[in-house]
Structures are given as C-alpha cells and as structure tokens.
Amino acid sequence: MALGDEIDEIFRREVKSLPAYAKAQAAGGSGVAPPVEEMNHLLMGLVVAVQRSLHLLADRIEGMENGRT
Structure with a gap:
C-alpha cells in the first residue's frame, strides 16, 4: 500500500470516526x-493520527536505509 493511502487510513480511523468530526463538518460555515x-476530542484524534503517521x-525511511522497500 502506498504511504499516502496508509496515512489516509490512519486519519480515517483516528479522526473521521469521532462523533466530533461529524458535528464539526455539519456545523461548518454555520457560525x-x-x-x-x-x-x-477532535484535536486529540488529530494529534494521535499525526503521531502514527510520523x-x-x-519506519519507511528506516526501511529504505536498510535496503528494504
């Protein structure tokens, strides 16, 4: 799986599944x-997703340095 796809999956799992995400999306532009x-909760989900993505x-960089892909 491509790195971008794996990161998207992490954000989907950690952020988009939160009830606060749906509420924030629904309230967007309403003021x-x-x-x-x-x-x-949404912010903590973002922090966890960023941490896991990093x-x-x-791990990918380390794998490339060790000759793995």
Whole structure:
C-alpha cells in the first residue's frame, strides 16, 4: 500500500470516526462551533493520527536505509 493511502487510513480511523468530526463538518460555515469538549476530542484524534503517521514515515525511511522497500 502506498504511504499516502496508509496515512489516509490512519486519519480515517483516528479522526473521521469521532462523533466530533461529524458535528464539526455539519456545523461548518454555520457560525456555530461544537462544544469545547468535543473539539478537544477532535484535536486529540488529530494529534494521535499525526503521531502514527510520523511513525509510519520513520519506519519507511528506516526501511529504505536498510535496503528494504
């Protein structure tokens, strides 16, 4: 699987599955923000997704340095 596809899967799993994501999408452009607690959950989901994506990238780079693809 391509790196971009794997990262998309991570974000789908960690962020888009959160109830806060759906609420934020629905409220987009309405001027009404979701509650702070829900936004904190969304932010934590983003942080986890970024962290896992960076680990995946580091593993790929390490694999390339060791002659693996």
